[in-house]
Each structure stands twice: as C-alpha cells, then as structure tokens.
Amino acid sequence: MKFRSLIFANLFRKKVRLILTIGSFAIALVLFTFLAVVNSAFSRGIDIAGADRLVIVNRIGLIQTMPISYGDQVRTIPGVKYVTQDHWFGGVYQDEKNFFPQFAIDVDNHRKVYPEFIVPDDQWNTFVKDQQGAIVGARTAKRFGWKVGDHIPIKNTLYGPTKTWEFNLDGIYHTEKADGDESQFWFQWKLFDENVPAYAKSTAGWYILKLDSPDDSARVAKAIDAKYANSSYETKTETESAFAAGFAKQFGNIEFLILAIGSVVFFTLLLVTGNTMAISVRERVGELAVLKAIGVTDGSVLFLVLAESMMIALFGGLLGLLLAWVAIPVISTALTGLLPPLLLSKTMLSLGLAFAVFVGAASGLIPGISAMRMRVVNALRRV
Amino acid sequence: MIRVDGQGNGKSLIQVRGLSKTYRRGGEEIQVLQRLNLDVDKGDFVGFMGPSGSGKTTLLNLLGGLDVPSQGSITVDGDEITHMSGSKLTQWRARHVGFIFQMYNLIPVLTAFQNVELPLLLTKLSKSERRTHVETALNVVGLSNRMDHYPRQLSGGQEQRVTIARAIVSDPTFLLCDEPTGDLDRKSADEIMALIEELVANHGKTVLMVTHDAVVAARAHTTLHLDKGVLVEASKLEQGVVAGGVA
Numbered sequence: 001m002k003f004r005s006l007i008f009a010n011l012f013r014k015k016v017r018l019i020l021t022i023g024s025f026a027i028a029l030v031l032f033t034f035l036a037v038v039n040s041a042f043s044r045g046i047d048i049a050g051a052d053r054l055v056i057v058n059r060i061g062l063i064q065t066m067p068i069s070y071g072d073q074v075r076t077i078p079g080v081k082y083v084t085q086d087h088w089f090g091g092v093y094q095d096e097k098n099f100f101p102q103f104a105i106d107v108d109n110h111r112k113v114y115p116e117f118i119v120p121d122d123q124w125n126t127f128v129k130d131q132q133g134a135i136v137g138a139r140t141a142k143r144f145g146w147k148v149g150d151h152i153p154i155k156n157t158l159y160g161p162t163k164t165w166e167f168n169l170d171g172i173y174h175t176e177k178a179d180g181d182e183s184q185f186w187f188q189w190k191l192f193d194e195n196v197p198a199y200a201k202s203t204a205g206w207y208i209l210k211l212d213s214p215d216d217s218a219r220v221a222k223a224i225d226a227k228y229a230n231s232s233y234e235t236k237t238e239t240e241s242a243f244a245a246g247f248a249k250q251f252g253n254i255e256f257l258i259l260a261i262g263s264v265v266f267f268t269l270l271l272v273t274g275n276t277m278a279i280s281v282r283e284r285v286g287e288l289a290v291l292k293a294i295g296v297t298d299g300s301v302l303f304l305v306l307a308e309s310m311m312i313a314l315f316g317g318l319l320g321l322l323l324a325w326v327a328i329p330v331i332s333t334a335l336t337g338l339l340p341p342l343l344l345s346k347t348m349l350s351l352g353l354a355f356a357v358f359v360g361a362a363s364g365l366i367p368g369i370s371a372m373r374m375r376v377v378n379a380l381r382r383v
Numbered sequence: 384m385i386r387v388d389g390q391g392n393g394k395s396l397i398q399v400r401g402l403s404k405t406y407r408r409g410g411e412e413i414q415v416l417q418r419l420n421l422d423v424d425k426g427d428f429v430g431f432m433g434p435s436g437s438g439k440t441t442l443l444n445l446l447g448g449l450d451v452p453s454q455g456s457i458t459v460d461g462d463e464i465t466h467m468s469g470s471k472l473t474q475w476r477a478r479h480v481g482f483i484f485q486m487y488n489l490i491p492v493l494t495a496f497q498n499v500e501l502p503l504l505l506t507k508l509s510k511s512e513r514r515t516h517v518e519t520a521l522n523v524v525g526l527s528n529r530m531d532h533y534p535r536q537l538s539g540g541q542e543q544r545v546t547i548a549r550a551i552v553s554d555p556t557f558l559l560c561d562e563p564t565g566d567l568d569r570k571s572a573d574e575i576m577a578l579i580e581e582l583v584a585n586h587g588k589t590v591l592m593v594t595h596d597a598v599v600a601a602r603a604h605t606t607l608h609l610d611k612g613v614l615v616e617a618s619k620l621e622q623g624v625v626a627g628g629v630a
Binding site for chain 2 (some may be wrong): 002003006007009010012013286287289290291292293294295296297298376377380
C-alpha cells in the first residue's frame with residue numbers, strides 16, 4: 001500500500017484527539033463485549049440444549065412438582081428413548097452469596113440423557129454406590145477449592161427439618177464444550193426422597209426426555225400434555241431450548257435490554273467518530289485538494305479517509321477487547337452467584353473486532369464521500 | 384512562439400481556442416473569460432498578469448484540467464482535455480501537469496522527501512526508482528540536504544522549492560505556477576524565479592505563471608495581460624497605452 005506513510009502520518013497528526021477517539025472506541029468495546037457475554041451467559045442454556053430432548057414441567061409453574069410415577073408412564077410413549085428427573089434443592093453452602101444450583105438426580109438415567117456431562121467412570125460408580133455422594137461441576141469445585149473425597153455441608157432451606165445435609169464429594173464433572181455449564185451440584189434423588197417432608201416425597205421437579213429422533217418432539221410433547229390434561233398435575237412439555245429460553249426470561253427481557261444499550265453505544269460511537277473524522281477532513285481540505293490536483297483519484301481520496309477511520313477503530317477495538325479480556329474474568333468472579341459464568345469466547349472477540357471495524361467504516365463514510373466529491377478549484381480557493 | 388490571435392500553426396504544445404468561462408453567482412452571470420485564444424510552444428515561459436478578478440487563476444485552472452470551460456477547447460500535446468471525463472482528467476493531470484501554488488500546499492505531516500514522492504505514488508515505479516527520482520528533483524532545487532525535514536522546519540523559500548520539486552518529479556509536460564513568489568520576500572522570490580528560469584533553460588520545461596508582480600513577470604519570455612476576460616500581449620498593451628487607447 002503506497003499511501004501507508006500518508007495514512008499513518010495523518011493518523012498521528014493530532015495525538016490528543018487520536019488518544020481520545022481510540023479511548024472512546026476502547027470503552028465502547030469493553031461495554032459491547034460485556035453486554036455480549038451477559039447475553040451469551042443467559043442464552044447459553046438455549047444454545048447447548050439438545051435438539052432431541054424435551055422437558056416436562058408442571059403446567060402451573062416450575063416450582064410446582066409432579067408425581068414420580070410420571071417417569072415410567074412417559075417412558076412408554078413411542079419415540080421416547082430415556083427419561084430422567086431432576087429436583088431443585090436450593091441449599092446454601094456457608095453463605096447465601098455462594099450460590100450454585102443443586103439438583104437431586106436420577107442416577108439410573110441421568111448420564112443417558114446428558115452425555116455431554118463427563119464424569120470418570122470410577123467416580124460415577126462410587127457416586128452411585130454412595131447414597132450421600134455428590135458430583136460437582138469443575139467450575140464450582142475450583143471456586144470453592146473442593147476435591148474428590150471432601151465432605152460438603154449444604155444448609156437445607158426448603159425441605160425441613162434437617163438443618164444441614166452432609167455430602168461426600170465422589171466426583172467432578174466436565175463438559176464437552178468450553179462454555180458448558182460446570183456449576184451444578186448433583187446428589188441422589190433417593191437421598192432427597194428419604195429426607196424431605198411428606199408433601200415433597202415421590203415427586204419430581206421436572207422430567208427430561210431423550211427422544212429417538214428430534215422429528216418426534218412435537219408429536220411426543222402433544223401426546224404427554226394430552227395424557228395429563230385435566231389431571232391434578234397437568235403438564236407443559238416443550239423442547240429443552242424453549243424451556244431454557246423461558247427460564248432465562250424469568251430475569252426479564254435480557255436480550256431487549258442488551259440490544260437497547262448496545263444500540264445506544266453503537267450510535268454514540270458512530271457520532272463521536274464520525275464527528276472526529278468530519279473535523280479531521282475539514283481541517284485538511286486544502287491538502288486533499290492538492291492531492292486531487294496532482295492526480296489522486298476520487299476513489300483514492302475516499303480510501304484515505306476510510307483507511308484512517310478504520311485504523312482508529314481497529315486500534316480502539318483491539319485495546320477495548322484487550323481490556324475486556326482482562327476485566328471480564330474478574331467481573332465474572334465478582335458476580336458469581338448473581339449472574340451465570342461470563343465467558344469471553346473467540347467468536348465474541350472476532351465479533352467485537354468486526355463491530356469496531358464496521359463502526360470505523362461507517363463513521364468515515366460521510367466525511368470520505370464529501371472529500372471525494374469536493375471540487376479542487378473551490379477547495380484551493382479556501383486555502 | 385506565443386500567440387493570442389488563434390492563428391497558430393497547429394503544432395503548439397498548448398492550443399486554446401475560443402475559451403470562455405461563465406460563473407453564475409446568485410441570479411447574475413459573470414463572464415470571466417471571453418473567447419480566449421492561446422498558443423504556447425514547448426519550452427516557452429509565459430507570465431499572466433492582470434488585476435484581481437481578471438480571470439488569471441481561472442485560466443490556470445482550466446489549463447490544468449481542474450475546471451471545465453463554458454465554451455471552447457484546450458488541446459495539450461494532441462490531447463483535447465475539455466471533453467475528458469473526471470477520472471480521465473485526473474489521470475491526465477498526473478501525467479502532464481506540475482502545480483506550484485502560492486501557499487506551497489505541502490502536507491505538513493510528511494517530510495520534504497515524502498511530499499515530493501507523492502505524485503510518484505500514482506505511477507508504477509518501484510520504491511528504489513521513486514527514491515532516485517525524488518533525490519534528483521530535490522537536488523535540482525538545491526534541497527538534497529533537507530530531505531528529512533518537515534515543512535515547519537523549512538523557510539518559505541525552501542517550502543516553495545519543495546513544491547517545485549514535487550511539481551517536476553514526475554517530469555510533467557508543463558508547469559502551472561499560481562503566484563509562486565506571492566508569499567515570499569524579494570530575495571527568496573528572486574531565488575525561486577532563478578530556479579524556474581533554470582528549469583526552462585536547462586531542462587526544457589514549459590511554464591505558465593500567474594503573478595501580480597511586474598518584476599517577476601518580466602522574467603518570463605512573454606507576458607500576457609488579462610483584462611475583462613481578454614488576453615493581450617504586454618508589448619501591444621504598451622502600444623495601446625502610448626496611443627491613448629485601450630488594447
């Protein structure tokens with residue numbers, strides 16, 4: 001690129017202005033990236049949901065339970081391969097701010113329905129034999145410094161009268177995907193059932209079904225809900241992704257909120273950079289006129305302006321992403337329990353950079369076009 | 384041989400025929416140039432003089448392909464430029480015209496070397512070839528020891544020398560100078576004029592120069608006066624004045 005020296009020289013012409021504009025870009029990119037990871041954290045369940053899995057909940061709401069007998073009944077419906085059930089425990093480890101989800105699980109079918117949760121066989125076998133056993137996700141284990149063999153006391157908050165339930169940590173699970181959920185704590189549904197009050201005995205919080213084929217999902221869901229229509233425990237059966245989306249919506253319309261804030265960030269950045277580029281072009285009308293006079297084409301003039309605005313965007317974007325890369329893990333740790341884990345993926349970094357370059361190009365477009373259309377004679381007269 | 388009667392032999396480097404330029408300001412039409420004729424041969428050095436608003440710069444802009452006439456034609460080295468498209472005209476300027484402005488118009492963030500190199504960036508010359516050309520041009524204007532200086536580190540006369548180096552570096556067909564000494568003291572102006580004369584005498588350059596300064600204009604081979612949109616040779620103007628009439 002023959003005009004490289006000119007582009008760089010113009011870039012560093014007003015250093016304070018350059019630093020401020022790059023700073024605006026960097027801060028906007030940090031905000032953009034933070035919003036994107038929050039959105040991603042809330043929609044992660046939707047993204048990783050199995051296409052061949054259905055979730056059955058009580059039609060009244062998620063906190064209402066269903067009889068444990070439903071599991072065997074549902075298993076007989078054609079198209080259903082495996083059925084497992086979970087139950088929310090809602091206990092507290094040491095302090096309420098140490099939140100992580102705890103589920104009473106069905107050890108016979110859980111692994112069949114959730115093959116993406118990987119537990120070493122020896123650890124799983126120990127867990128199955130140990131009625132007070134527990135399996136925890138790698139992230140939660142790391143968070144509290146737990147290792148296999150530790151005794152974990154969890155304060156019971158929902159199901160009296162036992163104040164604290166003691167668990168033996170028999171295993172640690174990982175997920176196939178880097179952004180999988182490694183925060184859960186599992187223990188045996190049998191233990192749960194034996195220790196809860198009568199009203200909660202023989203119940204399941206929700207059922208998860210693995211189907212023979214995703215194509216069966218609509219038919220099976222309809223069949224299940226029809227089967228329990230007008231019963232004491234009517235059901236609502238939906239795909240796992242729809243269930244996850246509904247769960248995320250309990251926190252409010254996160255996506256809309258993030259889109260709204262993101263749009264404000266985008267337009268503010270566009271105006272700030274566009275204004276900077278417009279001033280910058282106006283300041284050197286005479287120089288651009290001379291370039292055109294000596295034979296630089298209109299297209300090249302547009303290229304020079306766009307290249308400059310895109311370089312600013314690129315530098316600001318890279319700085320912002322670097323800051324985000326450093327800050328987001330810190331923020332994620334600080335917000336543990338309040339928000340799902342915030343993970344900054346390579347895709348998000350690429351998206352952030354593409355966003356920055358796009359804003360750079362868009363903000364340089366109008367000043368670039370006006371420079372391109374400028375008449376040399378008029379511009380020279382103004383010098 | 385410079386002629387303004389339109390009776391040239393057709394072999395002139397620059398041929399202007401029936402050139403008119405009209406501007407519209409508000410509802411009013413202002414005729415700046417009226418049916419001008421001009422023939423300039425290769426190696427000629429022409430000075431244009433005239434009062435402010437007489438159309439000197441307009442004529443220079445038209446000759447340099449920066450503006451389009453309302454009527455008439457301009458032919459340079461066989462190319463009729465008046466009907467060229469914008470992009471063709473841009474390419475033509477890069478190949479044929481060297482501009483020297485009153486205010487130098489150097490890019491302040493580029494060194495003297497980089498400023499002079501600019502027109503060569505539009506060519507297919509290699510980096511080393513460009514370097515050779517730039518060094519030669521700066522040597523011609525006597526600034527080979529100021530290559531890495533920025534415009535702010537140069538005097539007005541030196542800045543104008545860089546502008547001249549930039550104008551000649553791509554070896555254009557002719558040079559257009561718009562008040563090249565207008566912003567300089569007498570000593571610097573003399574040096575610049577000596578340089579332009581040297582370009583004409585030793586390098587065979589064709590130069591068309593607009594100036595207000597009669598001393599500067601006197602150094603051209605021929606001085607043409609532009610008044611009320613009409614070109615008149617200086618000698619004929621003097622005869623007209625002596626006779627008590629208007630040329």
